[in-house]
Amino acid sequence: MSSSTRASKRQKPNDADKTFQLIYWPSIPGRGEHIRLAFEATGTPYTDVSNKTDAGVNAVLSQISDKNSGDEHNPPPLAPPVLKHGDDVTISQTPNILLYLGPKLGLVPDVNEDPVGLYHVNALTLTALDGLSNEPHDVHHPIASSAYYEDQKPEAAKKAEDYRNVRLPKFLEYFERVLAGPASQGGEYLYGGKLSYADLVLFQTLDGLSFAFPKRVGKLRGSGKYEKVFALYERVKGLDKVKAYLESDRRLEYSMGIYRHYPELDEEGE
Amino acid sequence: MSSSTRASKRQKPNDADKTFQLIYWPSIPGRGEHIRLAFEATGTPYTDVSNKTDAGVNAVLSQISDKNSGDEHNPPPLAPPVLKHGDDVTISQTPNILLYLGPKLGLVPDVNEDPVGLYHVNALTLTALDGLSNEPHDVHHPIASSAYYEDQKPEAAKKAEDYRNVRLPKFLEYFERVLAGPASQGGEYLYGGKLSYADLVLFQTLDGLSFAFPKRVGKLRGSGKYEKVFALYERVKGLDKVKAYLESDRRLEYSMGIYRHYPELDEEGE
Numbered sequence: 059m060s061s062s063t064r065a066s067k068r069q070k071p072n073d074a075d076k077t078f079q080l081i082y083w084p085s086i087p088g089r090g091e092h093i094r095l096a097f098e099a100t101g102t103p104y105t106d107v108s109n110k111t112d113a114g115v116n117a118v119l120s121q122i123s124d125k126n127s128g129d130e131h132n133p134p135p136l137a138p139p140v141l142k143h144g145d146d147v148t149i150s151q152t153p154n155i156l157l158y159l160g161p162k163l164g165l166v167p168d169v170n171e172d173p174v175g176l177y178h179v180n181a182l183t184l185t186a187l188d189g190l191s192n193e194p195h196d197v198h199h200p201i202a203s204s205a206y207y208e209d210q211k212p213e214a215a216k217k218a219e220d221y222r223n224v225r226l227p228k229f230l231e232y233f234e235r236v237l238a239g240p241a242s243q244g245g246e247y248l249y250g251g252k253l254s255y256a257d258l259v260l261f262q263t264l265d266g267l268s269f270a271f272p273k274r275v276g277k278l279r280g281s282g283k284y285e286k287v288f289a290l291y292e293r294v295k296g297l298d299k300v301k302a303y304l305e306s307d308r309r310l311e312y313s314m315g316i317y318r319h320y321p322e323l324d325e326e327g328e
Numbered sequence: 329m330s331s332s333t334r335a336s337k338r339q340k341p342n343d344a345d346k347t348f349q350l351i352y353w354p355s356i357p358g359r360g361e362h363i364r365l366a367f368e369a370t371g372t373p374y375t376d377v378s379n380k381t382d383a384g385v386n387a388v389l390s391q392i393s394d395k396n397s398g399d400e401h402n403p404p405p406l407a408p409p410v411l412k413h414g415d416d417v418t419i420s421q422t423p424n425i426l427l428y429l430g431p432k433l434g435l436v437p438d439v440n441e442d443p444v445g446l447y448h449v450n451a452l453t454l455t456a457l458d459g460l461s462n463e464p465h466d467v468h469h470p471i472a473s474s475a476y477y478e479d480q481k482p483e484a485a486k487k488a489e490d491y492r493n494v495r496l497p498k499f500l501e502y503f504e505r506v507l508a509g510p511a512s513q514g515g516e517y518l519y520g521g522k523l524s525y526a527d528l529v530l531f532q533t534l535d536g537l538s539f540a541f542p543k544r545v546g547k548l549r550g551s552g553k554y555e556k557v558f559a560l561y562e563r564v565k566g567l568d569k570v571k572a573y574l575e576s577d578r579r580l581e582y583s584m585g586i587y588r589h590y591p592e593l594d595e596e597g598e
Binding site: 124126127128129130131132133134135136147149150151153154157158174177178180181182184185189192196200201202203204205213216217220224225229231232235236238239240241242248249 | 394396397398399400401402403404405406417419420421423424427428444447448450451452454455459462466470471472473474475483486487490494495499501502505506508509510511512518519
């Protein structure tokens, strides 16, 4: 802590003094990646606590312990990611953390110019997380999230077939339509002609899906039906700060998190 | 419409002039019920379009049609519920609609007194919807939401066992802990000592679960481990406006929606 930070701590703290800490499982991108991307795309300083401090995984475990009842101002979180903002704010749930950060990081429309914009960004985010993050997780864990994939392989194979052929195309079609619609203001970004955190979430989910289902995503991409969606993917990937982040060692590799590559779940559909 | 309302329409419209319309599948409570309860618990006038107007199910179908690209200010919704506020605002996604309505209906803490409160209410709502609404739906549709339950019965039986014995107790324990924690300010309501829409969502999910899994919920309730959770359930159920609503013909019966009673999925756990 610098002496200037310490000095300002003695005064009434304001938002600018507060540090951002992300608390998430170490070593995997997971749901924490949506929060990392919001910070990285805007050049906002943050601490990735379990990856970058000695606290490690204990930072997560103490948050989600059944001994944690929260404090006077903050209920306990059920699961990570958790955001700590300064000493007094603890926020959980991925889309909720993004909602909290959105106005602070300039990743939602200005509330004075467009008071409804942040609700649209939130809806688009919730929809992307539902269909392109939660459902792909359930593909390899259709029966029990606490059991091994190896113990639910036949069910996973069935669910993967439905996901590849029904659900994934449904969500891609939806986002293509959003980008073709007038509220996108040109189709470069999902809403209002400007980058919002919904674009970062769509980028990240498409990136994870490309890892998990390379054949299927490649085929859908090659169909030409979702040109605006994949153009947005490339557009976000090419933003200076995002590009620098993706090339840095702060970007973690996919492994056994939400997006897993099991070749047997990625057979091509008819 | 009264003449004073009509007169004010000629002036620049403001929020107070705008009508609330809920667009959701007719005849089932479903996810629309969370929105209905927010209106009913606060005595806020609204129109339940598909149940109370000639538009019927077409009101939903036109919103979610793949021909709908939204308008200049509103992206299209993927799925209902959809809220229309006046002529110019269209909002989708259940927790997002509640977030939009919360400050307007007095169902979140005053943003000037507690600027972080609505994020906590949102997190609690997202968690209740995840574990007590989305997961129970997936219990009877573990493989494909577009296929019949009858075509995925063995998988549903397995998922139901995990839900009854692992997931449902996990979420009840969590909400019991939230109510025991200091941020609840006394444990009567989830956050800040006052009714918020998170309490309405928890009430509705517990009510649906009691319909779907009467034996299992009865046993968990009887265990005495979740006294604060079930006391909150009764507290919300007994609020004057909620009570009057539940006794009215506006409250729809559970049938083939999110919460379904299949006795074979409700065997008691060990």
